Amino acid sequence: xxxxxxxxxxxxxxxxxxxxxxxxxxxxxxxxxxxxxxxxxxxxxxxxxxxxxxxxxxxxxxxxxxxxxxxxxxxxxxxxxxxxxxxxxxxxxxxxxxxxxxxxxxxxxxxxxxx
Amino acid sequence: xxxxxxxxxxxxxxxxxxxxxxxxxxxxxxxxxxxxxxxxxxxxxxxxxxxxxxxxxxxxxxxxxxxxxxxxxxxxxxxxxxxxxxxxxxxxxxxxxxxxxxxxxxxxxxxxxxx
DNA sequence: AATAAATACCCAATTTTCTTATGTATATAA
DNA sequence: TTATATACATAAGAAAATTGGGTATTTATT
Numbered sequence: 001x002x003x004x005x006x007x008x009x010x011x012x013x014x015x016x017x018x019x020x021x022x023x024x025x026x027x028x029x030x031x032x033x034x035x036x037x038x039x040x041x042x043x044x045x046x047x048x049x050x051x052x053x054x055x056x057x058x059x060x061x062x063x064x065x066x067x068x069x070x071x072x073x074x075x076x077x078x079x080x081x082x083x084x085x086x087x088x089x090x091x092x093x094x095x096x097x098x099x100x101x102x103x104x105x106x107x108x109x110x111x112x113x114x115x
Numbered sequence: 116x117x118x119x120x121x122x123x124x125x126x127x128x129x130x131x132x133x134x135x136x137x138x139x140x141x142x143x144x145x146x147x148x149x150x151x152x153x154x155x156x157x158x159x160x161x162x163x164x165x166x167x168x169x170x171x172x173x174x175x176x177x178x179x180x181x182x183x184x185x186x187x188x189x190x191x192x193x194x195x196x197x198x199x200x201x202x203x204x205x206x207x208x209x210x211x212x213x214x215x216x217x218x219x220x221x222x223x224x225x226x227x228x229x230x
Numbered sequence: 231a232a233t234a235a236a237t238a239c240c241c242a243a244t245t246t247t248c249t250t251a252t253g254t255a256t257a258t259a260a
Numbered sequence: 261t262t263a264t265a266t267a268c269a270t271a272a273g274a275a276a277a278t279t280g281g282g283t284a285t286t287t288a289t290t
Contacts, residue, residue, distance in 0.1 A: 007212060008123035008247050008276075017220050028267050037222070038215040048248055050269060072256055072267055091220065098213060100153040101125060105132050105206070107152070123247075123276055143238050163277055165240060170276095187238055187285055 011044065011052050013094050016061065016079065016087040024065075024078040027053060053077060061086050126159065126167050128209050131176070131194065131202040139180075139193040142168060168192060176201050 018030055025033070031044045056062045061083035067074050079087060102109065133145055140148070146159045171177045176198035182189050194202065217224065 007125055007216075010216060011247080014216075014219055021222065026267080027269095028265095032266095034219060037218045041211065042215050042219070045249070046267090046269080047250070047252095047271090052247085054269095070257070070266090074267070094216075094220070096156065098216070100157050101129075101209075101213070103152045104129055104149060104157070105209070107136065126276080141238080143236095147237095160278070161238090161240080162242095162279070162281095167276085169240095184238095185286070189238070 010094065011048060012056060013087075013090040014044075015049075015052060015056065015077075016083065016090060019062070019077060019079045020084065020087050024076045026074045026076050028074075056083070125209060126163060127171060128202075128205040129159075130164075130167060130171065130192075131198065131205060134177070134192060134194045135199065135202050139191045141189045141191050143189075171198070 014034065015030060018033060019025060022033075027046070027049055031046070031049060034042055034044050053062065057064060057077070061080060062077045063080050063083075065076050065078075067076060129149065130145060133148060134140060137148075142161070142164055146161070146164060149157055149159050168177065172179060172192070175195060177192045178195050178198075180191050180193075182191060
């Protein structure tokens with residue numbers, strides 16, 4: 001249930017950035033990390049996450065290794081070389097976008113954040 | 116040509132907020148205002164703008180008045196009462212979303228902007 | 231005078247990205 | 261024993277863009 005629409009297109013950047021910080025993560029771990037960092041306010045749904053991971057892998061930005069943990073399969077994702085490059089690109093695009101958003105929505109305030 | 120991806124979902128909020136500040140605006144004026152505020156970095160395409168305006172009008176958030184200026188038609192949009200309410204709602208949702216995005220992408224930095 | 235660019239509206243086909251709803255399976259907590 | 265948590269996945273549909281048209285007037289450029 002619910003509910004966190006807004007700014008479609010940021011999921012890829014979120015995945016890439018988390019992998020930049022964590023070396024390797026598996027899908028479920030990513031959902032939990034996002035939930036934790038946002039105090040439960042953003043919940044990445046599996047229906048969005050897994051297709052996004054598969055797409056990033058197909059584009060050569062992520063590589064995978066499957067591991068068995070307690071009889072359960074885990075699929076770990078890591079950034080490839082081009083994945084690292086693309087992370088930097090997407091982060092700076094998102095940064096620029098958020099600044100522009102502030103210029104539009106916060107007239108008269110010069111943005112000086114963040115991201 | 117080009118290139119300003121990463122807006123999806125924020126266009127409605129942008130329209131509403133600009134109308135909150137300007138009392139009434141017409142479509143083309145909105146595209147120019149956004150271009151001006153972002154130094155040309157964000158260009159609202161007409162294919163995105165007009166359907167969005169029509170949808171907001173159909174939802175009762177905007178009202179229109181058509182005027183003739185130099186043999187050309189202009190369609191002015193204004194916020195309705197419920198449009199004003201919805202503007203506040205969408206702004207606070209976007210604010211929350213951007214803060215959460217910063218928590219995810221800027222680990223260790225407490226967000227304190229803006230928007 | 232002719233042409234391009236700016237102003238001003240619109241729509242339709244397609245694509246991207248997400249939601250919603252499933253499905254499978256094991257481990258742990260109530 | 262039943263629900264919740266862990267862990268993967270897919271498919272149908274909706275939402276919101278992009279792309280590529282179309283119409284028409286006014287102003288600037290060549």
